[in-house]
Amino acid sequence: MDLQKLFKNFENLDQKEVKVTAWTKSNRLSGKLGFLEINDGTYLDNVQVVYKKNIIENFDEVASLRLSSAVEIKGMLKLTPSAKQPFEIAAEKIEILKTSDEKFPLQAKEQSLEFLREIAHIRAKTNYFNAIFKIRSNLSFYIHEYFNANNFVYLQSPIITANDAEGAGESFTVTTIKNDKYDQDFFGKKASLTVSGQLQAESYAQAFKNVYTFGPTFRAENSNTSRHAAEFWMIEPEVAFSDLKQNMDLAEDLLKSIVKKLFVNNINEINLLSTKNEIDLETRFKEIIEKEFFRITYTEAIDILQKAVKSKKVSFEINDINWGMDLQSEHERYICETVYNAPVFVTDYPSKIKAFYMKQNADNKTVAACDLLVPGVGELIGGSQREDDYQKLVNKAKEFNIDEKDLSWYFELRNFGYASSAGFGLGFERLIMYLTGVSNIRDVIAFPRTPKNIKY
Structure with missing residues (x-):
């Protein structure tokens, strides 16, 4: 029986024999009495196992067990309402399945996150990372559950692609050759790891109306900040017959839905992370x-920042605030943390700082785009209504130096009954950071990929 089932049913198991397999978390002696703390990873809390010298044949071996040794426990479950734990197991037999080496790097003392990043293959054994990755797992399930309940088709968009959806040129090349003669390569042309599944999702939205992708994406951006990784996961819904407002409604409803479920089902993990990260989650x-999420325009955001600088209420690293600039993380966080203290959608960005596929507004200066800014993280979601005019899209692509022939299939969609379409990209790791209070993206990915770092 795993520990999660024990904790759910312990009141019905009083004075009954149970058998569990787990790893040792602590081991202490008091004369002829020993106390093992064990955990199998299925539940956050440990179970105390009491073992006695006159009962356990291999008492001396058990007494010398190190942390992270694998054991099988058979014994009587006993309720302990007056103790810290609700129950304990009085051991009748303890089988040592595998002892842990004395070099095992995790000890009972607190260890820094920097140190734990160096042993990513072991850090999940700590309560802190156990809580983070339980939340990551459950969030994945809730996201799929939400889209399934709302009649979305799940599209597994390709990981290897021939286009850079963002036009930023920060993609990893996939090749089997040692030169740049890509016409002789495996695919007969240059191929890359995907930076987004959006373009493919748009094509399927024109057939199914509601689709979404949820998979890994890659950016060859040489950035070592706490918010960037070279490999990360994205959730990208795309909806036909939709506009920017409906797109923001969908994003808000998705977040509210999955957060409600997480709050009910992962309250133990949330409480632990609140304490560890010193944040009121x-x-x-x-x-x-x-709360309803706030919605302001980019122009209003610039006005807010200019007034803040002028009044000397705040000093940014970049204080030269002007219309047309790309907002930095410090600006985004000031808006959502200080001004509104809540999630904020910023809409209608200048077209020159957004992707080529976003729909031009009537003013010919801005596009129907939105970014969702959240406290502690900054930008969490980026989305837009897509340009549905073939010629406008082609012209915009040229401005971004995107070769029309590379995306001919994508442009062609506009000539085959293209219904207005809108969608967004939700950075999964940033969502986890937001909901756990974790400040570094490296701590919410099992084996992070960052510049000069690919140990595993």
């Missing part, structure tokens, strides 16, 4: 669930 969750 319960209040953050309630604000997401109960």
